[in-house]
Amino acid sequence: MSIQINAAFDGGNIRVVAIEGDRVDLEIAKDHASDFYQWFYFRVSGAKGRELTYRIVNAGGAAYAFGWPGYRVRWSSDREDWRAGDGAYADGVLSFTHRAESDLVWFAYFAPYSMERHHDLVTRIAALPGVSHRELGVTLDGQPIDCLSVGVGPKQIWFYARQHPGETMAEWFMEGALEKLTSGDATATALREKATLHLVPNMNPDGSRRGHLRTNAAGVNLNREWHAPSPEKSPEVLAVRNRMDETGVAFAMDVHGDEAIPANFLAGFEGIPGWTDAQGEKFYEFSRRLAAATPDFQTELGYEKSAPGRANLSMSTNQLAERYGAVSMTLEMPFKDHVANADPDFAWSPARCKLLAHASLDTLAGMIDEI
Numbered sequence: 001m002s003i004q005i006n007a008a009f010d011g012g013n014i015r016v017v018a019i020e021g022d023r024v025d026l027e028i029a030k031d032h033a034s035d036f037y038q039w040f041y042f043r044v045s046g047a048k049g050r051e052l053t054y055r056i057v058n059a060g061g062a063a064y065a066f067g068w069p070g071y072r073v074r075w076s077s078d079r080e081d082w083r084a085g086d087g088a089y090a091d092g093v094l095s096f097t098h099r100a101e102s103d104l105v106w107f108a109y110f111a112p113y114s115m116e117r118h119h120d121l122v123t124r125i126a127a128l129p130g131v132s133h134r135e136l137g138v139t140l141d142g143q144p145i146d147c148l149s150v151g152v153g154p155k156q157i158w159f160y161a162r163q164h165p166g167e168t169m170a171e172w173f174m175e176g177a178l179e180k181l182t183s184g185d186a187t188a189t190a191l192r193e194k195a196t197l198h199l200v201p202n203m204n205p206d207g208s209r210r211g212h213l214r215t216n217a218a219g220v221n222l223n224r225e226w227h228a229p230s231p232e233k234s235p236e237v238l239a240v241r242n243r244m245d246e247t248g249v250a251f252a253m254d255v256h257g258d259e260a261i262p263a264n265f266l267a268g269f270e271g272i273p274g275w276t277d278a279q280g281e282k283f284y285e286f287s288r289r290l291a292a293a294t295p296d297f298q299t300e301l302g303y304e305k306s307a308p309g310r311a312n313l314s315m316s317t318n319q320l321a322e323r324y325g326a327v328s329m330t331l332e333m334p335f336k337d338h339v340a341n342a343d344p345d346f347a348w349s350p351a352r353c354k355l356l357a358h359a360s361l362d363t364l365a366g367m368i369d370e371i
Contacts, residue, residue: 013211014042033219039166051099060092067259082111084347137239143205151192160200165207167257176354226319269321271306294359
């Protein structure tokens with residue numbers, strides 16, 4: 001039986017260059033109307049019992065090629081459990097070897113989160129007591145932008161994820177957050193009494209379905225649109241920001257994934273024109289408390305801080321801190337692993353994303369009176 005490789009499905013991305021014996025050469029397709037690429041997701045059939053070496057030959061031109069060293073591919077035979085395989089990067093080529101024990105095996109940059117799973121999540125959560133759903137608008141491809149709200153308290157809290165669609169760990173985090181917030185958990189119950197929480201599980205449905213790494217259907221990076229979103233280029237941001245203008249924002253978390261740094265970390269809003277030490281200290285205190293709450297978070301590794309007055313206000317975390325005086329932050333989770341608490345079998349995984357969401361909400365609940 002010949003080997004068949006296919007990526008023509010929700011979120012799929014790969015092209016076959018050549019199949020020669022036990023070597024499969026592939027390349028990742030660029031995001032539409034963009035030079036960004038790094039996300040891949042494909043299935044292989046006809047390889048049962050064979051050990052094949054897969055080579056992504058254009059890895060060196062990827063958006064964050066410096067993230068490939070130390071990276072391990074994710075694979076699954078049931079699309080439920082995504083294990084960490086091997087990985088090697090040299091001379092611009094990412095290679096990994098896998099022996100298929102079943103008729104179908106799936107490979108991805110990280111555990112995928114399909115639009116069908118998104119709709120299942122939104123429908124399931126929206127049907128629960130105390131939850132309201134609002135379609136904030138539609139994307140350029142006509143897909144809905146979903147927002148779920150819960151709680152009765154005066155503090156307005158926003159969680160939003162997957163501005164960059166290939167960062168699927170962000171929606172796994174949101175699934176965990178929504179499940180905890182709608183549970184009988186005592187901490188979640190207390191938080192709902194003091195705050196109203198608005199959650200946008202997927203900011204970029206078009207890029208998600210199209211198999212993009214970083215952009216929407218127009219090839220636009222949504223996290224560079226928050227200063228001046230437009231219906232033509234970034235209706236997703238426009239719809240969400242308009243709703244934020246209506247509610248106000250006291251606390252916001254923008255959930256992402258990072259290609260290179262093997263750790264979970266937060267980035268803040270240093271450098272905004274309206275910076276105050278009091279506002280900044282609330283962000284730093286949240287970071288410290290989250291690190292104390294879980295071994296899956298740390299404060300040593302992360303991004304450089306912007307110099308005073310040099311923050312990029314086109315990015316959501318900076319825009320929201322400046323626009324609303326919010327305690328806003330960007331959560332970054334690894335495509336690799338959180339090395340301070342590594343998992344040799346699964347690396348950073350959907351289950352751990354969800355647990356980090358739980359810890360984040362626990363930390364927020366403990367700080368809500370100070371925000």
